[in-house]
Amino acid sequence: MKQHYFDEETAQNLLSQGKKTECMAYALPCVQHRLGLAHRRLPPQTHWDDLESEYNLYLCQAIDRYDKSRDIKLFTLIQHYLTYAERNFIRDETKYIDKHMQLNEDSLLYYPEED
Numbered sequence: 001m002k003q004h005y006f007d008e009e010t011a012q013n014l015l016s017q018g019k020k021t022e023c024m025a026y027a028l029p030c031v032q033h034r035l036g037l038a039h040r041r042l043p044p045q046t047h048w049d050d051l052e053s054e055y056n057l058y059l060c061q062a063i064d065r066y067d068k069s070r071d072i073k074l075f076t077l078i079q080h081y082l083t084y085a086e087r088n089f090i091r092d093e094t095k096y097i098d099k100h101m102q103l104n105e106d107s108l109l110y111y112p113e114e115d
Contacts, residue, residue, distance in 0.1 A: 006026075006027065006030055008073055008074060008075060010026065011023055011026060011027065011074050012068070014026060015066065015068075015074070020063055020064070023063055023074075024059060024060060027059060027074075027078055030059075030075070030079075031052070031055045031056060031082065034055060034082050034086070035052055035055060038086060042090070046093065047093070050093075054085045054086075054088065055082055055086075057085070058082060058084060058085035059078060059081065061081060062077050062078045062080075062082075063078075065077075
């Protein structure tokens, strides 16, 4: 998968003109790249639509909270937010799987054995 070239200057110009939507669209290939990397690491039963939604949500938050005066690059901030999104998703997904497995194990205990 080809790494998306993120031009910091173009993103800065879009944000300075108040075009957050265009900046999000410009950064979307970064999200798709991270989704492809996660696809290699996470198990196949992962809900990919949910992970992509989580990435997009955190992309929006990163762009909304970006402050040029803090002397941090937008791309770096986006990468940190996407990493945080992935960790949250994995944590929530693991809780769901553990709960589901526990429910299945409990239900197996109450079935009468057939002779």
